[in-house]
Amino acid sequence: MNKALFFICFCLSFSWSGASAQQNPVFPGWYADPEGIVYDNTYWIFPTYSAPYEQQVLFDAFSSKDLVNWKKHPRIIDTAEVKWAQKAMWAPSIIEKGGKYYFFFAANDVHEGEIGGIGVSVADRPEGPYKDLLGKPLIDDIVHGAQPIDQFVFKDKDGQYYMYYGGWKHCNVVKLSDDFKSLVPFEDGTIYKEITPENYVEGPFMFIRDNKYYFMWSEGGWTGPDYKVAYAIADSPFGPFKRIATILEQDKDIATGAGHHSVIKIPNEDTYYIVYHRRPLDKTEAHERETCIERMTFDDQGFINPVKMTFEGVKHVLH
Template identity: 35%
Template sequence: MRYRLLLAATLALATAAGARNPVFQGADPQAIFVGKDLWIFPTGGPGGSWSADRFGAFSSSDLDTWRPRGVLIRRDDIPWIKDDGAPEHFLWAPGVATANGKYYLYYSVGPQIPTPSRIGVAVADRPEGPYRDSGKPLVTGELVRDGKGFEAIDPMVFVDARSGKRYLYAGGSAGATLRVWELAPDMVSILREVPVETPPQFTEGAFMHERAGTYYLSYSHGRWNGLDYSVHYATAPSPIGPWRYRGAILTSDARHQGPGHHSFVRAPDGQWLIVYHRWEQPAGTAPLKGERQVAIDRVSYAPDGTIRPIRMTDGAAAPRLGGRR
């Protein structure tokens, strides 16, 4: 999500045992497993106070108790951030990938106006950092005018186990354009841009995962604070398409609104999970107000490989790890 739409958010950690969906306040959660622990990297700083000048992380071994992992990187640690001459800058929508025995943190840097947004990358030896910026933007966007152009936002990196290639997916919001690049083995430089089509209903927040030889491109549709914000997906025989649009799988219901900007993860016990943000409020009128909440729910696949509609849960109905459900 773009920086200016997030300044009112507050991130509060759920540290007490027995916490249930939603797990904590936050937005744009990127999730990965590190061993048996689920790590979530959201927009915002750690420790219960919102900040657009840093990233933090949180981990859990059971999805009940969440541990803050401190500051990963601060805005002041990015040497090129002021090179565009804009009067202020913000960080949002982190994406994390692992390769070469290291962790790579990709992130959006705004504003989009008066200068184009950019995507940076930083490297660490551990998931909690500290992360060291690579020294230059990885991708620079284009100013969007009359609904055309490209915003360099919402980065996600997928390392294809079958080919060994590493792909960066990014883009969305105004212009609603998806672009993909193949990264070099160092994960901090680009080999080439890969031509891809933007799939139907794409707005932002692309995510790629693979299961049983099928590649799933999922993404957010609609306005970030609207009732139509939702998760849609397409499938393909490769990480770069061609896409076959499959429809919406996560949409507003009577108790939760605007679910989106998500990650898919496979737990050590084999269950698939989706980590996303939503508003905890009944159906009403937009724009939605209040704080977005991070939630985790189960993903179920039909025999033909399609994803069944995802049911948002609360309380004890939420998934658990370590033999608990």
């Protein structure tokens, strides 16, 4: 009896420790293009619900107090609310302003002459429910060759909000109006500025560290194994952005297709985490992607160190 009890306890202990050791993916299910952000000491991830385009018609959200244990908030917005969206809703970007939460998204995998592009919605809480703000896309034109997808909304040091976006190997930046309902001209009268760096494909992201603008993006094909993340550093939100290096890519022992990321900075610390998606080694379907988190560090000159993918992810509770 004692031996049996010991064996049961041993198995339970082994199972628990094994589960706690593996944190990547951070939550179950196929989720991609994760936008990580912090609101009121709570960590949030807003990903694409990764599925065939005709099924990719909704968004879920996830919240956590420690980056380890995540709560799912299902269907915070879908095509029933966004009447002009028919399929392929993806790549959310979230920003808080004036006590409201604005959820930007792309829909319809739009091509020239089609209805679709980048939309915006609003809610009173991060988990929604979100309501379509415009009843139409904010951007539906293809300008400078950039498909209107993969938007990232960025608040600059002076309080101005910009949006970086673009697929098809082109990236634009636009200036947002105070109510996020329109685009406003730059000082030179233009609406769209192309800022495409070398090898850019899609998935732009921006953050500021030590008064430097870190611009990041994805390279390669999102459906294949060679997806990866690269970056540049500039003195201005408009660049020029000279490619420095790749910092995240496939690992033959872990996963392929590592890309379309965001970055979470721990409040009041110089501590950063990269939130990204990847494809398990035994999976090949385009939509088979899962969301993961790794620590992201810098060298003494401020360059981003290469990020190694792991199964452990965030291994300790953050305070």
